Amino acid sequence: MSLINVTVDGAQRSVEADQRPTQIFAEDKEIVVCKINGALKDLWTDLVDGDVVEGISISSPEGLSVLRHSTAHVMAQAVQQVFAQTRLGIGPPITDGFYYDFDPQNPFNPDDLEKIESAMRKIVKDGQRFKRRVTTEADALKELAHEPYKCELIGIKGGGTDETSVEVGGTELTIYDNLGRDGQPVWSDLCRGPHLPSTKHIPAFKLMRSAAAYWRGSEKNPMLQRIYGTAWPSQDELNAYLELLAEAEKRDHRRLGQELDLFSFPEEIGSGLAVFHPKGGIIRRAMEDYSRKRHEEENYDFVYSPHLTKAALFQKSGHLDWYSEGMYPPMILDEELHADGTVRRAGQQYYMKPMNCPFHNLIFQSRQRSYRELPLRLFEFGTVYRYEKSGVLHGITRARGFTQDDAHIYCTKEQMPAELDSLLTFVLNLLRDYGLQDFYLELSTRNPEKSVGEDSDWEEATEALRKAALAQGLETVLDEGGAAFYGPKISVQAKDAIGRTWQMSTIQVDFQLPQRFELEFAAADGSRQRPVMIHRALFGSIERFFGVLTEHYSGAFPPWLAPVQVVGIPVAEAFADYLSDAIKKMKAAGIRAELDSSDDRMQKKVRNAQMQKVPYMIIAGEEDMNSGAVSFRYRNGEQKNGVPIADAIAEILATISQRTQV
């Protein structure tokens, strides 16, 4: 057997010509796939003289993708084993896992998933080899004649999107055969690969859920059944992932909203419409009060506008043309009908407002404006109603009625760059004040197909946004062509305590509305000029931000936001009066303090306060009473005994005013 020279992980080596990476990396079980001359390949790939080979670990991003993709194959095989008449869609790896779309005889139910999972375990145990086979379009179409979706993919080979490219991307059309113990194919799938060497290289996986998904993501296409799964390099990592999910579930704002008595969605009101309970109300008010204060400091003017308007306003703004699907249907007032039900006198149509901007424009327009007034910043906690599709509603973060911390800034073109810059600083600092620390920015630029406004305006505004973003020193992701048709925008993405990202604030330049409303101001030279309009919301919506903070803090709000800041717990009833005095002093100092005077035992009171995530428990017994002190029990279980009442009050007030977490 002749020798060939290859480079393995940077080192020159001579190997037998029939050696494959699977043998070269045999001693390292972590290596499940490799790069040959920079391209990701199966370990079974034949090598030729001069190849540069690099082992890829199962734990690397590429290795994980291959693991998950191969697990998706195993799942597809299992599904066709258990449900023979099932047709295959596509099955790509995704963040933390994979999915595969199927067209089954009947939709899957949870029992089916268990059956599929155990079939998968058998396939994994079998150690079936993934064998790549190059085919031609004609052969593939013949071989896969019973798989209509696969045939469709063959037709679009090369031009596929990210997802379909997993199946048919690249220059060659390939099929992967799973070989059984006897070396004969037991199952095959159209696939670009690469794959793990064999199914036994799947260390840990779990099927998560089944759901429906439109074929190739379009509402017009048939609906397939998608099964989501996850796969990891080790059982430990799988367990850690499942724990993270459990943790996320524990912090779910919908659950905490119930447990902490913050808000609810009474069925009588309607889907997506929340009521805030007293405790939720306190948090919300604290959020709003602080925001209001900061807006005052930033020279915003506070305005109010009604929740309803005649149709004319939204005709003028254009919302009825391009947003009517998102609006509640009109109320028709003063309509007069003939006896037969036909209209004798047309009524007046009123709409619930889905946006505040048209109202603010009317305020701008209510009199002649001078350049001396600019930038004019009109702020409102504006409650809007949007008829969101029922399937998108999600607790308080995606509701049908919600309140935006909305402002519209009218300024000159010259003022725009400085305004955007200071605005972004304001936004980020405010979010930091609420406890979010980790941000990145997303800059959405023009989609030339779908936009209004002058090229030069777009360039100027985009450039101003880009500079403002750059000045923050934060990672900025470009969302090419992602802007709304009326202007470019920056959105602030924030990471929460367990690393999930939430889109928070948006800053949006608008070239359309000033035109439609013919907004003008008198410039220094006496000419009439059109102002630049900037839409911005920092929380997005108060409800949504409330939900994000609830999940971020897992319900353990920092004292300045906590609905109850202090619970007083007497060791026994005999000390209740003493502690009651201390609590009164705290209340007088502006602290939200309550005495637990129930006849529970103190242990139970501690437990209750702990479960309500109250920041401070103030306990008093004989020792404390004799020395005019109280004892702290903090949320983390730590305690501090014998603190003079005045010191205790000072400590609590300090964390409230500094908005620190405890």
Next chain:
RNA sequence: GCCCCCCUAGCUCAGUCGGUAGAGCGUUUCCAUGGUAAGGAAAAGGUCACCAGUUCGAUUCUGGUGGGGGGCUCCA
């Protein structure tokens, strides 16, 4: 909006293969007076989401409506 799943006491959930229901927590009352995450007892509390259909009889089966969950799509 689409697909699948769910709706039983204030909350979290059992249960009834069709004969109108249970637990724990919570609530109320009583007894206990207790130094850091559940003291004890009793009581109250349900048109089994709603409306139809099938049936001698429906919380249970079927259909519809409402609400919720997971996804898809959407989120200007």
